[in-house]
Amino acid sequence: MRCKEVVELLCDYLEGDLPDDLKKELEEHFHMCKPCIKFLRTYSATSRVCRQVVEESLDDECVEELKKFLKTKLST
Amino acid sequence: MADKTLNYRSLSDNELVGLIREKDYAAFEEVVERYSPKAMRLAMKITKNREDAQDVLQETFVSIYKNIESFRGESAFSSWIYRICTNFALMKLRGRKFDNQSDSMDENPNMDIERLAEHSHSDNDWSDRAEKLLLKKELREKIDEAIDRLPDEYRIVFLMKDVDGMSNEEIGRELNLTIPAVKSRLHRARLFLRKEISKYLEE
DSSP states (O other), X not given: OOHHHHHHHHHHXXXXXXXXXXXXXXXXXXXXXXXXXXXXXXXHHHHHHHHHHHTOXXXXXXXXXXXXXXXXXXXX | OOOTTOOGGGSOHHHHHHHHHTTOHHXXXXXHHHHHHHHHHHHHHHHOOHHHHHHHHHHHHHHHHHTGGGOXXXXXXXXXXXXXXXXXXXXXXXXXXXXXTOOHHHHOGGGOHHHHHOOOTTOOOOGGGHHHHTTSHHHHHHHHHHHHHSOHXXXXXXXXXXXXXXXXXXXXXXXXXXXHHHHHHHXXXXXXXXXXXXXXXXX
């Protein structure tokens, strides 16, 4: 298996969607290829890191404005 | 009516849902405090427009209050909220003629799959120090900008999957895409973001 094919399979691999034979072949490649292991690790960390960035907090002022709007809207 | 003896912050989501069903407005406000920050960020990331995101947020929480009976507890309360938020944000985008079926990444040489998949022995493995690196404001801003640079159809799939936690099937249903199309967009978006983060860390 070539490195390019490994990258193509990463999404399915992480979701557990690969057939057993392909999964085995991929894992054998990982044992021999350090760059692909690094790629796998950074690919998988990307989702985690981006999620954290998106989850950063809003400022309090925004939450207060929203609460004020909702109170007016929902009490009518 | 609010129960003044209650510490709403200490209540679980399910307890808050029960109280909102009994028209306890303070319980609803606790839900707003708890989930509006992430909902706002999500709406901002999908619409890329602060005013639209604020509208989305208002619509989301009005809908939550009015439709609390339809929350059946089959998924986490937070996922239900983010799903409603995503739907309102998508409606905004569609109003701006968002082209869900286009494949603009294919036409952009910088987004070429071959280039996104390139790697070598000299590549840096930053995965173990990712959390620590995020303390740097500059990196967070770079990631934020990179997510915004993703074409709509890729950014939305990425946000629905990796931020909302929706399944591929749910995303496919929502966006009218096949599962392979969902996975392909998700994969490209992750590859693009991975490359951007790596590029920044290797500078």
